[in-house]
Amino acid sequence: MIESQCRPQFNGLELLEDAQLNKRILSTGCERIDLLLQGGLRVGHVTELAGPSSSGKTQVCLKVASHVARKYSGTVMYFDSGNSFSPKRIVQFLTQESDPANTEVDEIVQRVMSSIVCYSIFDIFTLLDMLHQLMNNLKSEIGCNVRMLIIDSLSSLIAPVLGGGGAHGHALMVTAGFLLKELAHEHNLSIVVTNHMVAGEAGSSKPALGDSWKSIPHVRLLLHRYRATNDSCISILKHPYLATGKTMEFMIT
């Protein structure tokens, strides 16, 4: 009876077994990013993509969504807060990846488009509602086998409630963060969230959402786009076992 009342206790071997069986690595669709992350996005991790505006965060999210929906079975849930989800762009990614002469392209497009579920969310309370609903669905194993959840952009949902003297904004942010972590780990999802940048000290910029957010994502990545060449650069801000500061240049066509 005690076992059912609280979280279970594992030993190191059981954790390792769970990591090897359930916590696979999902490729992002972009070879260079996969190279940087030693395989791609890990199931069970909450990955944050931070970057200034128009640095390519949404493009990376769309690319990842199309690739994961295509390559792995299961649904991809896309929570869009800025009306930036573009089905046309997804179809473009899919047709790029497959052979032009391939007649199955239409079928692939059909299959992938029906596996990506997009919701428009404009405030934090709807987000918390949706996350709770998703958690309940997954717990009772109704319907969809969700593989990935993308929230673009999480910071535009949270930033309006932060600040002001009260603790409620931070409490909402931390609650959302822990919900995401629980979803990722207990239900074997990979979660990607995006964040914008704000001015930091001495003229540099830093990811938004402050210090309390820093301890929530497992992996924090920084995107940067070079104006001249239109290349993008992604670097690791924080990772459980990869070194911080590693960078990689990539391009999303």
Added chain:
Amino acid sequence: MTSAISWIKVDETAKAALARILTERPSVVLPPPLHRLALRVGNVVEIVGPSPSAKTLILIQTSINCILPKEWKGVQYGGLERPVLFVDLDCRFDVLSLSHALERRITGAYRVRSGVKGNENEYDKELFVACMSRFLYTRCYNTFEFLATLRTLPYRLQKEKEKQGSAVYMLMIDSIGAFYWMDRALPSSSTGSNNRKSLSLQTVAESIVQEIQRLLLVHPMLVLAAKSAAFGDKQSTTHVIRNSGKRFDDKVLDSGGPQKPSYRDYMPSIWQSFVSHRILLRASDGESKHQTHPSFMTEWLLPPLKFSDKFIVNDDGLLVTL
């Protein structure tokens, strides 16, 4: 009558008691950067630092030191061979970082002893399995789960002790302040005629401290808690200028010089007074030769020591003091 006399009679002399305590509950010197003080069972050590500052890495390295045996098949590992319980409140623990670090440690020690790269894999597996089964892990996603876990820990630890044969030596809590914001926003209802205590940050902290104290009575352990810190306030951070290139060479801290941002503790006072040792970690900058590796400096706040150690995280993920 006999019972009253036997009650007053001496159980053991102080010398015998000291000998018994020193063998059953030895004081350990932990791996750097916690190596300045010998810590004993019953101590509560708080490792404070901003994010990121290698706190979880320190907990992992200390766990490895604890779960490795002192000696296995002729190779010295210098461990304690006792189980470790890791309570993950941050929910960010990745078992692969632990397993990789343990593997590197085992193969490193074997290589040192044999001098050649023999077939270490066989030694790895058995020892690796034995060590990993001494690492106990549980995670909690909110304060209620944490309190429930603490409540049931005495029972679970007893079962583990019977199963493994040795009692858990260390309790690691990753990020004791993880639920701080959620607890602060708990509705503290002053109305209500029911007997339940109104929930608030203070009562939650009191319960946590009470449960841990109760636990330590029955299962004496060394408690290591990581905590993410808040430094100074917004005005002072822009004025913090590091002209300390010369200062850090001699590893002695100035008492309260203007170059240190002040550290603010946000945990309730009952937790602060429960902590018996506190060490502060900070990212240090200015050393150009170590730019490729992030470097950190430590400062013991409680008891306040004048020494400050510097360490880096090298490629293998090990902490190397400079």
